[in-house]
Amino acid sequence: MSAAKSRARAPVRFDLDGGALALLEASHALPLVSIVVALRSGSAADPTGKSGLARIAMRMLRRGCEGMIAEQIDFRIDSLGAEMAVDTAPSTVAIHAQVISRSVGGLVELLTRLLTTPTFPIDELERLKRETIAEIVEARDNDRVVGQKALQRTLFEDHAYGRNSGGTVESVASITRDDVMAFYRRYVVQGNIVVGISGDMDADQAPVVARALIAGLSRGAPAPDDVPEPTMRRGRRLLVVDKPERTQTQILVGTMGTSTHDDDHVALVVANAVFGGTFTSRLMKEVRSKRGWSYGASARTVVDRRRQAWVMWTFPAAEDAAACLKLTLELMGTWVEKGVTPREVAFIERYLVRSHAFEVDTAAKRLHQALDVELLALPADYYSSWTDRVRAVTPEAASAAVRNRIHPADLLAVVVGTAAQVLAPLREAIPDLAEASVVPFDAE
């Protein structure tokens, strides 16, 4: 089958027992099979004070099952020529596995045992919690990650989107075996599962595999989609995350962004691409090409079930931080006030439509688009009609979307840097600043 033909159709769907769903995107180009077992719920469902539970619970599945201890499971995965990892997001948590085709039977057999007969050994849970806490501490070495976490928890505050999917030192420490068991009983059930398969597997084999994976699970119901719409505080805020000896800063500016169900969602994505989505965008041109202030400068719209953040990112030297933040805020203001030009929109639409080939050039990418539609509750035609909807955006619609959705008067600027060096000039760089604060880099 030619690639063009394979792109034209959606992944094959199979309804499974208990309301579960399976999706197959076959490709025999390589002897590789990828299997995703995803839940229709993620870290947003973590109980208060227990952030990180969804991730810990799913990682515990490979720490013991009937007849196998963790060490034997690890050995089996590696021996199969397989990889297995857990990916956690606010609206979904998933096991991703990949294996050489000749060993797919062994992987499916193992995955089935892990999913249906986990033993959740207490010593393994305590070991995993210690591992996770050490990883959280280690992530503080990465200034970009430090900045992203600070933005997330400060922008969304008490909302579920403000919690880190990986949890905090304190929340992870508080997770008990009962918490993990309760998570498993409530969420790892047929009605809450989507199985995705891509790669070297045929349509007659896929439903057999998917049914085998979930046959031993209880039926259960999909998790309720009860996360409220997030809101953010009014006014302009500055948060400096203080870290010693920084020669450089990480600057993230966030405000509320878009929902995929907004009428102007695609128009905003188009306008954002003009502003900060490509190497020749306004941000890159002004920050990197003209001034050489930062290796990168970008803006992005985050997509989830509820309205998510719009985030601008750049990382100038400490001595350029204030001037760079001032410039990016001015560029943001101009973008909102004056919108985008017909020439810019025509250019970016050509880019988005023509580069779309790279969004669907592998079976794994096509499968993940289909999984996103299911798991993030995107409009059914979100990806399939994408290029048509991009082409339909007018300059007026793009400018209106920016004006209506992005509010420069209400924003949070997070700067990771050495506070003694950057705080005072940063305060001066933000007109109408309502609030400025400093936290240490290991704050959670």
Add this chain to the structure above:
Amino acid sequence: MAAQRTMRDPGAARRAWAEQANGEAVPSAKLTYEGSQPFGGELLHRWRLGNGLTVLLLVDGAAPVASYHTWFKVGSRHERPGKTGLAHLFEHLMFNETESLKAGTFDRKLEENGAETNAATWVDWTYYYESLPAERVKLAIQLEAERMTRLVLREPQVASEKEVVANERRYRVDDDVEGSANELLYKTAFSQHPYQWPTIGWMEDIQGFTPEDCVAFYRTYYAPNNATVVVVGDIRERDVLLAIRNAYGTIAAQAIPAEDIDPEPVQLERRETEVRKPTATEKLLVAFKGPALGDADHAVATVLNEVLFGGRASRLYKTLIVDRELATDVRGWVSTFRDPGLFECWATARGTHTTHEIQAVMDDAFARLRADVVSPEELARAKARLELGLLQQLETIPGKAEQIGFFETVLGDPSHAFRRVEAFRRATESDVRRVARRYLRDEGSTVVRVLPESGAAREAAQ
């Protein structure tokens, strides 16, 4: 008889086409077919232009896209002290103005046509790529040919790009614990060979470059006879070849200077150094002088690395992270360099555990590898994981082009990825022990310790 000979020679049709297509072309533009070789289940074709440009083509219809790579045999190994980072800075400058394209036009043209473009520089090579819808591949050909010979290098662009690179250095090295430790490792492990300096360059060197430095570098190394073009994707071979001939055919070959590199002398004693950083936990880098990529030992050393570090069941992952909980992260890598590089082992200590505790465990693991053979199960597991790794690298069209360009540039064998898998399969238990005995020598090792700078950081780890 002639027909039978043609059937036995799969290249005959291509040679006949080339002869016809060459017609009255000038010598520098004449295409020569140099044969084909298997690349997985497909055939990779090798062509050469009269000016020395190597062209490798792989038709792959898995998706309606193409990836166009240009690999130059120049990297930081070709620099000299005081001018480190020039190859990398130059890579940045290649995205600027040319004689017929104003600054910014190169990227705009590519983006407008749905392309992704980027570049990378390392010790042995520099490469540029464009991945774009297959029907637009000729744009990449025109733009790459243009900047191979008609780049404009002026003071404002050089000054601005130096600032960008300085910021890249702050991001990747100065404010990055692992980046700075790695830089210190190579500076300590090598005393003669250019692998001792970082590809991004020392900060004072970056800030000292002039347009004249850049012009001299360009005129020395950016020539068709020092480059390989790799095209992979849903392309028509003949159309691509004619476009390449038309775009590059008038570019003259240059005399590429012979390399003048001192081989690294044998290391006779362990080297140790330490650095303090604002980090919560200690970090350890232990490295041994390792085999060159083209050395038969390299594949075996890679298997050995997998036994130690590949997956949760590997020896050091299991001991350091799972059983004794001394570390948060352990990794190993056998450098894939043209000349002998390093076998690097990295560990992040957990909490208040020290690099000395971790090093004792590592030393014990190295001693076991020198003394005993690995089990058949360990060997099979390592090989299975390495095979998976290769397949993952071939999942996309750009991934295939990168594999072809890399192995062609470093080893002159574009299908070497598959030969490596065969070498992994051939590796025996005794091969692994022999390689351990040859390379895991204490006197050939270098140790870098990263220590937390302040009591406050230390408390955070507790």
